Structure formats: C-alpha cells, structure tokens
Amino acid sequence: DWLQDAPEAGYFLWVHLMDPHLPYEHAPEGLFLAHVEDAHGGIRAGRFTPSQAEKVALFQAYREEVRHADEQILRVLDALEARGDLDRALVVLSSDHGEEFWDHGGFEHGHSHHGEVVDVALALSAPGLQPRQGDGVAWLGDVASTSLAFAGLETDGVDLREPLPAERLALAEGTLYFGELRSARRLETRWILDVDQDVLYVEGPSQDPAVGDLLRAQEGGGGQPASVNEEALRALGYLQ
Numbered sequence: 001d002w003l004q005d006a007p008e009a010g011y012f013l014w015v016h017l018m019d020p021h022l023p024y025e026h027a028p029e030g031l032f033l034a035h036v037e038d039a040h041g042g043i044r045a046g047r048f049t050p051s052q053a054e055k056v057a058l059f060q061a062y063r064e065e066v067r068h069a070d071e072q073i074l075r076v077l078d079a080l081e082a083r084g085d086l087d088r089a090l091v092v093l094s095s096d097h098g099e100e101f102w103d104h105g106g107f108e109h110g111h112s113h114h115g116e117v118v119d120v121a122l123a124l125s126a127p128g129l130q131p132r133q134g135d136g137v138a139w140l141g142d143v144a145s146t147s148l149a150f151a152g153l154e155t156d157g158v159d160l161r162e163p164l165p166a167e168r169l170a171l172a173e174g175t176l177y178f179g180e181l182r183s184a185r186r187l188e189t190r191w192i193l194d195v196d197q198d199v200l201y202v203e204g205p206s207q208d209p210a211v212g213d214l215l216r217a218q219e220g221g222g223g224q225p226a227s228v229n230e231e232a233l234r235a236l237g238y239l240q
Helices: 052-083 141-150 209-217 230-235
Strands: 091-094 122-125 170-173 181-186 189-194 199-203
Touching: 052 091, 091 141, 181 209, 189 209
Parallel strands: none
Antiparallel strands: 091 122, 170 181, 181 189, 189 199
C-alpha cells in the first residue's frame, strides 16, 4: 500500500519481517507443538527437553515460517516491479541472525556465535550488479555504506558492489544469555572468544594468533540506550 504512493523522485523503504521467529505462528496446526509458546525459555532453562520427533517438528515449523516470509517478500518485489522500480533500485535482503536447531547442542539464538546463528543471507540486486564468487567476508554494517554509495552519497565504509579482500575480518560481539562472546570470521575460519572464561575456540584452517589478541582487546559497543517496545520484546521472550 505504501509503495503505491511512494515518491517518484526516490525513497528509502525498510521492511522488517519478524518471521521466521518464535513463536512459529504460520506453521500448520499439526506442526505447532502445544508447548512451542514456551520454547523461548523452556528449552533454554531446561524446563523440558524435546524428543527427537519434537525437534524435527520444531524445525519443520521453522521452515514454514521461512516459506511465509518468502511469500511476503515476493509481494514487495511484485509491487516494486509494477512501479518499474526494480530497474533503478538497490534491493537488499538479509537477517539479523540465524537459528540453531541443536547443531552445537543449543536451540534458537542469542547464546552462540557459531555459523548457524551468526552467518546470515545477504543478497543484493541493483542495476549493473554482477554476481561474484571468491570475495572476502561481508558484514551487515556494509549494507548502510553500500546504500549510501549507491545513492551517490559519501561514505567511509565498504561498497559491496566492489570486491572484498580475502583477508578481511568480520567481527561480532555480544550474547543475550550464557555469558559474553566475541567472534571473528575470515573466509573458512572462525574464532570465538568466551570472554568470561578467556577461552578461544578456532574453527577452520587458519591459526592466526593475532585474531585472538584482537578479540581480547575489542571494546564493547558504544552509543546511548534507545527507546524500545518492551511489550514486543517480552512477547518474543527477550524480557521476563
């Protein structure tokens, strides 16, 4: 509806889908477990342990959420195409996190820096943009700088339309629970630092000790607290 009256001179549109995310409200009733509403904290807190069949059902319900999200994204793309904007727009699709289904013994997100949680899809479509392979690792912060560059505005950040150096590190920090983690990824290698225990885990072929030193020296993010919708956060299980 908003796109029908969007300015012809140009616009910035942010579409934030909360799905796929617990609770899996768009899964068929047969996949929606009776206790899935409690899965935010119930599994996390050890109040119940799903059986293998229940784990499979949870994953299938998650896939239904993905399907639902795909349908909504296609609605937006169809509206852009109807306006003729796909021929002049930068379209970016990404996510803030992935989801673990016991890949490393855990469930959901907020507790881990393993790939199933930290690595997310990042797809860009723009006029003249060509597919590439073999570049370095991108970071979600690059979306802002790429958008500015596409609009012809100045930026000190990375333009994802250009090749990324293979030696580039992508950094991440913070967890919601189970202690503080910091991590870095360079192509096929991931470093995860358990800050509380001062233990460094390395996944992949590189053993560069400088990365561990960098993570230990990394300062927490700055900035001021933002206003939040506490009711929405509580419904998602982020607040008790």
